[in-house]
Amino acid sequence: MTASVKRAAARRKILMLAALFALPVIVAYGLYFSGWRPAAFGNHxxxxxxxxxxxxxxxxxxxxxxxxxxxxxxxxxxxxxxxxxxxxxxxxxxxxxxxxxxxxxxxxxxxxxxxxxxxxxxxxxxxxxxxxxxxxxxxxxxxxxxxxxxxxxxxxxxxxxxxxxxxxxxxxxxxxxxxxxxxxxxxxxxxxxxxxxxxxxxx
Structure with missing residues (x-):
């Protein structure tokens, strides 16, 4: 495996990790503003x-x-x-x-x-x-x-x-x-x- 291929693979791993960390925040924000509420949330x-x-x-x-x-x-x-x-x-x-x-x-x-x-x-x-x-x-x-x-x-x-x-x-x-x-x-x-x-x- 060449150095450039290794660097590309490393970048992909970093991007995937960043996406995994960001996903819960994006999903929570999207659910909140879409109007979805879990049963325990109530209607404040x-x-x-x-x-x-x-x-x-x-x-x-x-x-x-x-x-x-x-x-x-x-x-x-x-x-x-x-x-x-x-x-x-x-x-x-x-x-x-x-x-x-x-x-x-x-x-x-x-x-x-x-x-x-x-x-x-x-x-x-x-x-x-x-x-x-x-x-x-x-x-x-x-x-x-x-x-x-x-x-x-x-x-x-x-x-x-x-x-x-x-x-x-x-x-x-x-x-x-x-x-x-x-x-x-x-x-x-x-x-x-x-x-x-x-x-x-x-x-």
Whole structure:
């Protein structure tokens, strides 16, 4: 056997080993996003199929600076929408998001949270309200911008402007891919996100 033939055989072995190591991750990711669930998994989140790319929107942070939605890419993003006041269901969602993120341990830095307030007059209230939620970014915008953004998160049950009090999950590529109803169990959200972080190599 010549040296070149030996090198080619060695390369094939290396490629086969690499494929064997990568295959479980690829299969797990494919099964998860195809909607398949083992019986023990339960139905925590509601998948958006196919995942929906969110068109960029210009929003306003509480300090008056502009935040483009595309700037959220690179991390998994948990989003809630709220009218002028974040009432009890909204507050429960903020607590859930804070707990879900903290429970990810060293992976917590791969997740971010956002509250989109649909009434720009709520800016003063927001500055006070988000103090209990470190890292949470709050944005407001014109009614036109809010309507355009909310339409992209619309589901069969309605849009975020219908005060559904859902939690929406956007992947690091900017795709809306899952949501949770107002009564969703925070532990279920934690498990879903932990699984996504484990199988994903993005974000």
């Amino acid at each position: 989140g509601e998948l958006v199929q196919p995942a929906r790319p969110i068109v960029d929107a210009a929003l306003t942070l509480l300090d008056g600076k502009t935040l483009h939605f595309r700037e959220l890419r690179g991390k998994w993003t948990l989003i809630v929408f709220s009218p002028a006041e974040c009432l009890s269901p909204c507050e429960r969602n903020l607590v859930k998001m804070r707990q879900v993120m903290a429970a990810q341990g060293q992976n917590a830095e791969r997740v971010q949270s956002l509250i989109v307030v649909t009434d720009a007059k709520a800016r003063d209230w927001l500055k006070y309200a988000i103090k209990d939620y470190p890292g949470l970014r709050a944005v407001v915008g014109s009614s036109e911008a809010m309507e355009a953004l909310a339409r992209q998160f619309a589901l069969s049950v309605g849009s975020p402007l219908d005060n559904l009090n859902r939690i929406y999950l956007v992947d690091p590529l900017g795709n809306f891919m899952m949501s949770y109803p107002a009564d969703a169990d925070g532990n279920g959200i934690r498990k879903d996100l932990a699984r996504l972080l484990r199988v994903s190599r993005i974000g």
